[in-house]
Amino acid sequence: MRVLMFGWELPPYNSGGLGVACYHLAKALCKKNTEVIFVLPRRVDMPPQDFSILFADANMRIRTINSPLVPYITSSLYLSFMSAEARARLYGNTLFEEVLRYGRQAKKIAETETFDVIHAHDWLSFPAGVAAKSSSGKPLVVHVHATEFDRTGGQGVNPLVYEIEKWGMERADKVIAVSNFTKNMIIEKYGIAPEKIEVVYNAVERPDDPHGGVRSPVSRHKSLVLFVGRITLQKGPDYFVEAAAKVLARDRDVLFVMAGDGDMYHEMIRKAAAMGISDNFLFAGFLRGSELTALYRSADLYVMPSVSEPFGLTAIESLQCGTPILISKQTGAGESLTHCLKVDFWDTDEMAAKILAVLSYKELGQCLSEFGRREIGKFSWDRSADQCITIYQQLTTT
Amino acid sequence: MPSVCFYFQVHQPFRVKKYSIFQIGNDHDYFNDRGDGKLNNGKIFEKVARKCYLPTNEMMLRLLDRHPEFKISYSLSGVFLEQAERYAPEVLNSFYRLVQTGRVELLSETYYHSLAALYSFDEFERQVAMHRALIRKFFGVTPTVFRNTELIYSNEIARYAERLGFSGILAEGADDILGWRSPNFVYKPKGTDTMKLLLKNYKLSDDIAFRFSSRDWLEWPLTAEKFARWVSEHNGNGEVVNLFMDYETFGEHQWESTGIFDFLRELPGRILGHADNDFKTPSEAIAAYPARDELDVLRYVSWADIERDLSAWRSNAMQEAALGKLYQLEREVLSSGDEQLMEDWRKLQTSDHFYYMCTKWFADGDVHKYFNPYDSPYEAFIAHRNVLEDLHIRIKKVEVI
Structure with missing residues (x-):
């Protein structure tokens, strides 16, 4: 079986979960003797990366397309750096032109390769996937990691993005959703038939953290409560700040840490200041690797107040480090996790009450951590790859 | 000549409402959820009364009327009786009519269906006394046989019960405490003088309580005729078959649509259809049969989960x-x-x-x-x-x- 996969930037150049997920899924597929031709956008002026070392697998071949596309890009973001790069006159004038141009380039690659099935991750690569399908006649799988409704919290959905998502899903032979939460959204908002959608969960790659559960205090405060994620509407950072203020009204000896970057970063700094909690609220910036792991480990509780979260890999990472989680009911990972606390993202009273409960009763955090860590064993890339292979086989034999 | 000894547990807790840390110090009404969910004690009681207590009691009354040899026993927790009085007095009334037949025995337990036996003998004793007083008040009878919460049992608990004046006690017939022995005889708890022990035949009890409606079960559908045959097979190798289960089995755990009421309606007749069978209440079984052996139970056994130990309440x-x-x-x-x-x-x-x-x-x-x-x-x-x-x-x- 050979797969033409349209993926995204690989760690450590990722800016979120999408690149991580594509990378690990592709790797797990190769381990199972599935060949993957991994196509990804890459700007010519970027530092050269040795992808072959990163993947180091005989079943994997990398093809790059010269393009400035990156995950989570928006039209305005695209235009802001296009002004600097317009001179090159290589890329599309707008994000949409670029996405379509990327698709045309993808078609050229498809014409030079042989493969059995096409697998495209998220809307930016859907035109590429559809183009490859129309030139090769091979079946197309589109993999939905997030929809426009997640990214915008349902407000100000970009109709062009929506159209491309819907068109891609309709043209596809199979749609993979990262959770039932996302599957339901695809059915309701995009009108795709339930039979056409399969749920394949994301997973965590690293083996169980041997230091998980060992707290490493970083502050003079008695307790630490953590947020990790893009500081953007979808992730609900404002609810985290509001809950923090309610906790601090009752217990001043708590430090809240927000790790990440995003379009609401400055707004959140102002909000924390306006609520008078800046002394107990730290912005750690975008962290990865050992720094992030150390932060997870030093926290008493990880909070993911997402407004709409298709999966929520960071919650799993936190549990892996032995840190209990409080997640919004609007998350995909939460639908198959029982050993965690759940709350509606907008209910900051309840969020604060649960944070205080974890900080007050040590046995609560202890059980959430111990059983939660055990429970995430059910998320494995190995299993997810098996599910993808089954889908490929069904599509290629019919 | 196996006697069939039925004991049904009847209990409803006062569920604690959703209570956040911000309510501490301001709200002392812990059990007064008024919502539509599963924490509204009054609503739940009314629902279970409708689905289980009232129709099952009605059927038991009719069965007692039809079969003069039929006998059963109940353990009604104090918190159940309190809620019955408050939310559905007709339930209390129908239990009263059952006890009035003279063929329905009431057992003793802790008023609050608690784990006090594991933590404080004094509190345990007080709750048993409270329960005894309540049973006397509502039904005018005094229980002589004890069953501890969730059939939690050990040598020590048998000694507690003896100290409180009971002549018998009930327990789960767990394999590891029985060893090669059969649950279908009366035993003597080690360390007691005159106590007798009745052990639940968990296979036959759970056939009704858990497996009755399971279509994966090879014996599905279970008929009264088939079940009576299984009971009668103990003829010659057992003296008392103890069928202990939650009363909510009828209509609540096994819904009416599973045919559980039809099964129950037919069962006494089918069991009595075998000439050697009869029914006995726990105190009658204890009086009728000698203790065939002494049972030494060092660990706590209960009727919960496959482990049949304390882990349902004490494992984290x-x-x-x-x-x-x-x-x-x-x-x-x-x-x-x-x-x-x-x-x-x-x-x-x-x-x-x-x-x-x-x-x-x-x-x-x-x-x-x-x-x-x-x-x-x-x-x-x-x-x-x-x-x-x-x-x-x-x-x-x-x-x-």
Whole structure:
């Protein structure tokens, strides 16, 4: 079986979960003797990366397309750096032109390769996937990691993005959703038939953290409560700040840490200041690797107040480090996790009450951590790859 | 000549409402959920009364009328009776009519369906006495046979029961405590003088309570005729077949649509159809048959889960913390002299609260999930633990006054 996969930037150049997920899924597929031709956008002026070392697998071949596309890009973001790069006159004038141009380039690659099935991750690569399908006649799988409704919290959905998502899903032979939460959204908002959608969960790659559960205090405060994620509407950072203020009204000896970057970063700094909690609220910036792991480990509780979260890999990472989680009911990972606390993202009273409960009763955090860590064993890339292979086989034999 | 001894457990806890840390110090009504969910005690009681207590009691009355040899026994928890009186007095009335037949025995238990036997003999004794007084008040009878909460049993608990004057006690017929022995005889608990022990035949009991409607079960559908045949097969190798189960089996755990009521309607007749069979209440079984052996039970056994031990209530740090804190308050609560405080403290002892905090869902577990009115064991712990904090504050206030 050979797969033409349209993926995204690989760690450590990722800016979120999408690149991580594509990378690990592709790797797990190769381990199972599935060949993957991994196509990804890459700007010519970027530092050269040795992808072959990163993947180091005989079943994997990398093809790059010269393009400035990156995950989570928006039209305005695209235009802001296009002004600097317009001179090159290589890329599309707008994000949409670029996405379509990327698709045309993808078609050229498809014409030079042989493969059995096409697998495209998220809307930016859907035109590429559809183009490859129309030139090769091979079946197309589109993999939905997030929809426009997640990214915008349902407000100000970009109709062009929506159209491309819907068109891609309709043209596809199979749609993979990262959770039932996302599957339901695809059915309701995009009108795709339930039979056409399969749920394949994301997973965590690293083996169980041997230091998980060992707290490493970083502050003079008695307790630490953590947020990790893009500081953007979808992730609900404002609810985290509001809950923090309610906790601090009752217990001043708590430090809240927000790790990440995003379009609401400055707004959140102002909000924390306006609520008078800046002394107990730290912005750690975008962290990865050992720094992030150390932060997870030093926290008493990880909070993911997402407004709409298709999966929520960071919650799993936190549990892996032995840190209990409080997640919004609007998350995909939460639908198959029982050993965690759940709350509606907008209910900051309840969020604060649960944070205080974890900080007050040590046995609560202890059980959430111990059983939660055990429970995430059910998320494995190995299993997810098996599910993808089954889908490929069904599509290629019919 | 096997006698069939039926005992049905009838119990409803006072479920603790969702209670957040911000309510501590302000809200002392712990059991008054008024919502549409699964924590509204009044609504749940009315529902179970409609689906189980009233129709099943009605059928039992008719069966007792039709078969003069038919006999059964119940254990009605104090918190059940309190709620029956408050939410559905007609249930109380129908149990009264059942007891009036003279062929329905009532057993003794702790008023609050608690785990007090594991933590405080004094409190255990008080709750048994409270229950005895309540049974006497409502039904005019005095139980002589004891069953501890969830059939939790050990040599020590048998000795407790003997000290309180009971002649018999009930327990789970767990394989490891029986060894090569059969549950279908009367035993003597080790370390007691005159006590007798009746052991649940868990295979036959669970055929009704758990497997009755399971289509994966090879014996499905279970008919009264088939079940009576299985009971009769013990003829010659057993003296008493103890069928112990939750009363809610009828109509609540096994819905009416499964045919459970048709099964029940036919069962006494089918069992009596074999000439050697009869029915006995626990005290009659104890009087009729000698103890065939002494049983030494060092570990705690119960009728819960496949483990048949204490792990449903005591297997994680939250359960231990909640129970530890609760019984730690005993002396202060009692010396406060505050009746309402004592009552609330005791309602918080009901074993169900700790069952809801159980985290061992994955081996055995969907049962726990099904019976849990909270979204998770963590929610159950938070509500109960916050309420305990509030209770603690109330104690301190009483002390100040």
